[in-house]
Amino acid sequence: MKFRVKLIPVRMDRSSAIMSQEDAEELGVLVGDRVKLVFGKKSVIADVQIATGLIERGEIGICRTITDYLEIEDGGEVELYPVSKPASVEYIRKKMDGHKLTKEEIFAIIKDIVNNALNEIELSAFVLSDYFHGMDFDEIEWTTRAMIDTGETLTFERGIVVDKHSIGGVPGNKISLLIVPIIAASGLLIPKTASRAITSASGTADTMEVLANVSLSVDEIKEITERVGGVIAWGGATNIAPADDKIIRVEYPLSIDPKPQLLASVMAKKGAIGAKHVVIDIPVGAGSKVPTVEKGRELANDFVELGRRLGLNVTCVLTYGGQPVGRTVGPALEAWEALKALENAKPPRSLVEKALGVAGTLLEMAGITVNGIEHARKILESGKALEKFREIVEAQGGDPNIKSDDVPIGDKTYQFTSPIDGAIAHVDNKRIVKVARAAGAPKDKGAGIMLHKKGGQHVKVGDPLFTIYAEKEWKLDRAVELAMREPPVVVSGMVLEKYPSYRYI
Ligand SMILES: O=P(O)(O)OC[C@H]1O[C@H](OP(=O)(O)O)[C@H](O)[C@@H]1O
C-alpha cells in the first residue's frame, strides 16, 4: 500500500510509523506491530503507532531519523506493508514458559536488542522472564558472550589491564571515583565503563557526569587510558556491549536487576575491555540486591565461574551494604563527597575503608604489592589519587581545578530532625533511594540526601537526621511528603510502639 510521508520534525531512538486508525485496520495491524517502509532501494522496519486526528488517511508520520535514512522528503510517497515479528520474539516466549534457550536463540535475542528490532513490550518480557525463571549457567555465559560479540572490544598493546565493578544496590556507592585514580596512579590501566543508576539514585556514570563528560567513544577510552591510566565512562554511550544499556532502560523504571542480566551486564563490560584481573564488589545487607552473606557467596561463586569461562581472573569482595556508603546520595552530593575523600578533607570512614579494601584487592591481584590496603592508603593520603583524578577529569573534558566545595548542589532543602531521644535503629536503603528519586535524582544532578546520622548513633530530640536537596520546589515537596510517610531514617527508643495509637517506627 502506498502512503504519503508526513515528516514529524524530531529524532527518535525507535523507528515508529504513525498512521490513522482506519489505515491500521485496513492493513490489519495493531499498535506495536511491525511494518516495512520501502523507498527506492532502501527500506526500514518500524513499529506501528496510531494517531487519528494528527495523521490523515493515506498519510504516514515518520520522524527525521527515518526520512534521513530513506532519503525521502516530506510529502514523498513510500510503499508500506506489514511484516512478521522477528524469530527472537518466539524465543522470548519460550523463556517466558520457563524453557532453556539455545546458544543460537540467545544470540538472536541479543542481536535484535542491539538492532532495536524488539519493541519495549518484547524487551520487557525478556527481562521479566529472566526475573521470574532465571537462567542456567550456559545461558548466562551465552548471554555474556553475545553481549560482547555484538559490540566493539578494546585491546591494549602495553600495560596490565584491570577493572572493578560493583553489582550496585547500595545507595551512595561512589567508591569508583576513588578506586579508579588510585589504581591508575599505581601504574595499572583501568578503562572503567559504568552504567547509570539501575536501582539506586545515582550510578557511577551519573556521579562522574557532574564533573566530566562520560559519553566517550571506544577510541577515546583507549587513548585516555593509555595516556593517563584510567577513565570513568558511561557504557551506554560506547559501543561496548551495546545491548547492556538497552536492557538497563527497561530495568530502571521497575527498579529490578535479575541475576542473569546482572552477571552478563557486568562481565560483558569486563570481557570487552580485555581486563586481566577484575574485582567485583557485592554489597550485602537488608534493602540491597543481596540480603544475606550466604546469598552473597553464591553470587560470588557465579562471578568467579563466569570469569573462568571467559578467561578473566575474578575476585569478589562481599561488602557491608545494610545502609548507604558514606553520608551522601544523589549525583552532585556523591561527587562532592568523593572529592572530599580524594582531598583527604574529613571524609566518612565507611567510604574510605570500602574504597581502599576494593582497590587494595585489585593491587594484590595484579602483583603490585602484598599489602593492598596500605599501598592504596598511601596513594590516597599522599594526594597522588587526587592528582590522578584531576588528570582523568581533564582528559574527559572537565575542570581539572575543581574542588569539592565548588560542586553545585540543589538549593531547595528540607531538614528532618529526631522526634525523640534514642538511637538510629535503621537507615532504610530502599526508602532513601525512593526519596532521593522523588527529589529528582539522578536526572536533577543537585538532588539527593545528606545523612547527618547513621545506624547505631545516638540522637536527642531535635538533632538533625538528614537533609533532602532538590533543584525544584515541587520535587522537594514531593520528596518531603514521601519521607514523612515512609521515614528513611528510623529513630527508636527502648519502647518501640504503643497501642492503640502511637507509632514511632
Ligand atoms: O543503581 P544500582 O542498581 O545501585 O547499580 C548500578 C551501579 O553499579 C555499578 O557501579 P560501578 O560502575 O561499579 O561503580 C554500575 O556501573 C552502576 O553505576
Ligand SMILES: Nc1ccnc(=O)[nH]1
Ligand atoms: N546490572 C548491572 C549492575 C551493576 N552494574 C552494571 O553495569 N550492571
